[in-house]
Amino acid sequence: xxxxxxxxxxxxxxxxxxxxxxxxxxxxxxxxxxxxxxxxxxxxxxxxxxxxxxxxxxxxxxxxxxxxxxxxxxxxxxxxxxxxxxxxxxxxxxxxxxxxxxxxxxxxxxxxxxxxxxxxxxxxxxxxxxxxxxxxxxxxxxxxxxx
Amino acid sequence: xxxxxxxxxxxxxxxxxxxxxxxxxxxxxxxxxxxxxxxxxxxxxxxxxxxxxxxxxxxxxxxxxxxxxxxxxxxxxxxxxxxxxxxxxxxxxxxxxxxxxxxxxxxxxxxxxxxxxxxxxxxxxxxxxxxxxxxxxxxxxxxxxxx
Amino acid sequence: xxxxxxxxxxxxxxxxxxxxxxxxxxxxxxxxxxxxxxxxxxxxxxxxxxxxxxxxxxxxxxxxxxxxxxxxxxxxxxxxxxxxxxxxxxxxxxxxxxxxxxxxxxxxxxxxxxxxxxxxxxxxxxxxxxxxxxxxxxxxxxxxxxx
Amino acid sequence: xxxxxxxxxxxxxxxxxxxxxxxxxxxxxxxxxxxxxxxxxxxxxxxxxxxxxxxxxxxxxxxxxxxxxxxxxxxxxxxxxxxxxxxxxxxxxxxxxxxxxxxxxxxxxxxxxxxxxxxxxxxxxxxxxxxxxxxxxxxxxxxxxxx
Numbered sequence: 001x002x003x004x005x006x007x008x009x010x011x012x013x014x015x016x017x018x019x020x021x022x023x024x025x026x027x028x029x030x031x032x033x034x035x036x037x038x039x040x041x042x043x044x045x046x047x048x049x050x051x052x053x054x055x056x057x058x059x060x061x062x063x064x065x066x067x068x069x070x071x072x073x074x075x076x077x078x079x080x081x082x083x084x085x086x087x088x089x090x091x092x093x094x095x096x097x098x099x100x101x102x103x104x105x106x107x108x109x110x111x112x113x114x115x116x117x118x119x120x121x122x123x124x125x126x127x128x129x130x131x132x133x134x135x136x137x138x139x140x141x142x143x144x145x146x147x
Numbered sequence: 148x149x150x151x152x153x154x155x156x157x158x159x160x161x162x163x164x165x166x167x168x169x170x171x172x173x174x175x176x177x178x179x180x181x182x183x184x185x186x187x188x189x190x191x192x193x194x195x196x197x198x199x200x201x202x203x204x205x206x207x208x209x210x211x212x213x214x215x216x217x218x219x220x221x222x223x224x225x226x227x228x229x230x231x232x233x234x235x236x237x238x239x240x241x242x243x244x245x246x247x248x249x250x251x252x253x254x255x256x257x258x259x260x261x262x263x264x265x266x267x268x269x270x271x272x273x274x275x276x277x278x279x280x281x282x283x284x285x286x287x288x289x290x291x292x293x294x
Numbered sequence: 295x296x297x298x299x300x301x302x303x304x305x306x307x308x309x310x311x312x313x314x315x316x317x318x319x320x321x322x323x324x325x326x327x328x329x330x331x332x333x334x335x336x337x338x339x340x341x342x343x344x345x346x347x348x349x350x351x352x353x354x355x356x357x358x359x360x361x362x363x364x365x366x367x368x369x370x371x372x373x374x375x376x377x378x379x380x381x382x383x384x385x386x387x388x389x390x391x392x393x394x395x396x397x398x399x400x401x402x403x404x405x406x407x408x409x410x411x412x413x414x415x416x417x418x419x420x421x422x423x424x425x426x427x428x429x430x431x432x433x434x435x436x437x438x439x440x441x
Numbered sequence: 442x443x444x445x446x447x448x449x450x451x452x453x454x455x456x457x458x459x460x461x462x463x464x465x466x467x468x469x470x471x472x473x474x475x476x477x478x479x480x481x482x483x484x485x486x487x488x489x490x491x492x493x494x495x496x497x498x499x500x501x502x503x504x505x506x507x508x509x510x511x512x513x514x515x516x517x518x519x520x521x522x523x524x525x526x527x528x529x530x531x532x533x534x535x536x537x538x539x540x541x542x543x544x545x546x547x548x549x550x551x552x553x554x555x556x557x558x559x560x561x562x563x564x565x566x567x568x569x570x571x572x573x574x575x576x577x578x579x580x581x582x583x584x585x586x587x588x
Contacts, residue, residue: 018347022352025354027343050318051317052316052317053316058358058361060357063357064355083353084526085383085525088380091255091257091259107273107274107276108238111576129278133525170499171493171499171501173490175501205466206524210501214504232378233529237526238525258429259429385554400559400567401568406530420548421548
């Protein structure tokens with residue numbers, strides 16, 4: 001029971017860490033909404049500043065939304081993980097409302113782990129699919145300032 | 148009922164088409180085992196000819212196993228789809244026994260569709276994750292020779 | 295001579311279009327510095343707002359820098375091209391100073407074209423490599439407002 | 442002069458190692474033709490066994506051709522490098538004659554290195570672009586059996 005509490009608390013602190021310290025995401029209004037074992041979710045309300053020349057959400061904003069979910073999921077195990085490779089496929093434009101991303105771990109072995117991130121619009125349609133690979137270090141993440 | 152029969156029959160014919168006409172997969176002992184709506188599975192029994200210099204399955208054999216599942220899933224809707232972009236992340240080596248791949252569609256809109264393929268070893272561990280994007284033409288696939 | 299002038303002028307207008315209308319890039323201080331035949335360059339001066347929790351440039355900012363170079367190169371031929379798939383590998387952190395990206399076309403045939411983008415730090419070291427695929431429509435880009 | 446000889450000899454041994462021990466490549470008729478510092482080239486004469494259901498070269502054969510060039514380039518520094526992530530974009534079909542792939546290193550820092558591979562047909566047209574990331578171990582490659 002205590003162990004479970006500790007883990008829930010750890011996920012909360014990690015969320016606070018990302019939402020306070022990732023300045024690119026703060027600048028773009030992207031936040032982590034949930035972290036679990038090898039999973040994480042993020043959200044972004046589409047604003048004028050996210051648009052490209054064609055008046056739809058710029059691919060870089062969708063990538064960053066997915067990348068934050070990937071980063072939070074990859075770091076959910078308590079040790080430091082660095083993103084080394086990502087790929088993203090876009091199938092629909094993001095136009096208005098809220099975009100969400102959900103990352104889940106497909107594999108973790110040795111120094112590497114892999115995640116698939118599903119990015120959806122407000123209607124629940126997938127607009128992009130992201131795959132990321134992380135390199136896992138042995139260093140613990142210090143979350144003491146975020147308690 | 149008839150429509151359902153027809154579809155099941157269409158999936159069977161598509162499977163026969165791939166298993167007969169994809170000569171690379173025949174050469175490598177890779178076969179389609181199942182096709183559904185936007186999904187497909189493939190399998191390969193590891194043999195000497197699949198190995199690389201480190202005596203584990205060469206990445207190209209794992210890619211081809213995943214690519215066949217992707218291709219079968221992308222063509223499951225009855226119109227021609229061409230693979231245009233793929234990415235693959237390897238996390239564990241393939242050593243012996245049977246490898247399987249399962250593709251599912253994450254998005255399909257306009258001329259593009261996207262698939263994630265999970266590649267597993269005999270113990271059920273994911274050894275690689277593949278993502279593929281297909282370009283969908285309007286041409287029907289002629290499966291009449293495979294009835 | 296006139297044709298050459300026209301083309302130079304077209305590249306200038308396209309640059310103005312991206313630098314005025316891509317609001318994500320304006321927000322992040324990313325700009326197109328040069329466009330040629332199937333090539334483009336971009337730059338970004340690293341600021342506090344680009345950093346992640348580890349105090350290095352967030353991957354999303356590097357991706358957006360590369361993506362803008364890719365987008366400008368893909369649209370350099372005068373007809374509309376949409377980015378459909380990208381992958382990026384990070385090898386060094388971006389810490390301070392100016393980052394630049396240079397995109398060049400590796401292939402263009404039928405509806406698809408492919409670009410490789412090299413992202414470098416101020417010391418000239420490659421910090422990331424990006425690959426993008428574009429889907430080319432037949433629509434002309436209207437650059438008349440940017441003359 | 443001696444040092445240069447030694448390196449040339451090392452590249453020759455590495456080439457022999459790949460061409461003898463990579464059994465997938467032997468099965469598919471793919472061979473390393475050249476290895477340098479962070480570079481390598483491969484070739485494959487298109488045969489019936491490489492074709493897919495549409496009678497063009499199956500994507501898996503093109504991937505394997507590129508992957509061997511990537512693997513040889515990544516291992517050219519004398520220490521073991523493992524491929525962890527690859528992406529490939531196809532723009533033209535491979536139909537007949539000889540296909541070649543050329544890999545060059547775009548970045549190498551710490552445990553990671555990145556390569557871009559250009560795959561061309563006999564007419565010199567790029568048919569696919571491949572990007573690969575390798576994880577570099579400290580282990581030396583034992584090439585003594587290949588002298």
